[in-house]
Amino acid sequence: MNLGELEKLVLKFFWQVKVADAKQVHLHFEKSRGGTLNTIQSTLDRLFKKGLLKRDKEGHAFQYRAAKPRKAFIGKLIKEVTDDFTLGNENSILAAFVSLSSELNEQQLDKLEKMIQDHRASISSGYNS
């Protein structure tokens, strides 16, 4: 999934704002970067066709919103880039963790372990199944 600059900005916008129509998105971006309503509309349409936004017509305009939560989406992206470079039987997600670990300091490792604990808890409680 290869995204352009504007597409990325728009996605980020929807993770903050949740729901908006083209007009509102345009209003939000015209100060910071310009561009016509049409440009926003076609970008929304492109993101919709890529499955990254959902939309429903409510009243006279499409109401757009993110198709996935932000973190799930980032997780997907990461899986994608790592899969491209993962060899043979290696687990790409795990490899990604290893690849990243060297960038973490001790406090961050603490947080990471806490995160693992939380995740284990959610598994054993049956929340994820």
Place this chain on the structure above:
Amino acid sequence: MNLGELEKLVLKFFWQVKVADAKQVHLHFEKSRGGTLNTIQSTLDRLFKKGLLKRDKEGHAFQYRAAKPRKAFIGKLIKEVTDDFTLGNENSILAAFVSLSSELNEQQLDKLEKMIQDHRASISSGYNS
């Protein structure tokens, strides 16, 4: 850093083979996907200009090799994609871990914790500093 299909294949090749010249790379890929030596050469050159390959002239041809170890490179890529979608003060690397954790099962969490232990050890031994 946006890479094309052939560029990705070539990078992967160099993480397995370590050093090769254009001719050898071409030899390796011509069965599986065709393409002329020139195509390989310009791809190597593009990767060199992007800083992903290093090269030295030894004898009559450039000898190319990966500029970074594979995992470091994957780590960089992950940082890149997460930075694009990370909000405000959030630590993008940590966010990436969180984003990925839901895709791990218990054995993988075990491995991950082992990995953290190893990394902590390498920090306290002063190996990383």
Place this chain on the structure above:
DNA sequence: ACAAAAAACCGACTGTCAATCGGTTTTACA
């Protein structure tokens, strides 16, 4: 030193895709 061979380099063309926006058609609502 020089000719032949090999490799590097240059430039052109193609295809894809995001961004951009004007113009037309469709839709909703008063």
Place this chain on the structure above:
DNA sequence: TGTAAAACCGATTGACAGTCGGTTTTTTGT
């Protein structure tokens, strides 16, 4: 049902990867 708003269509531009022919430069063997 007419009008305003929105959606849709299509054209253009700009990057950039892939592709490869042809030219220049470099290396090497005699």
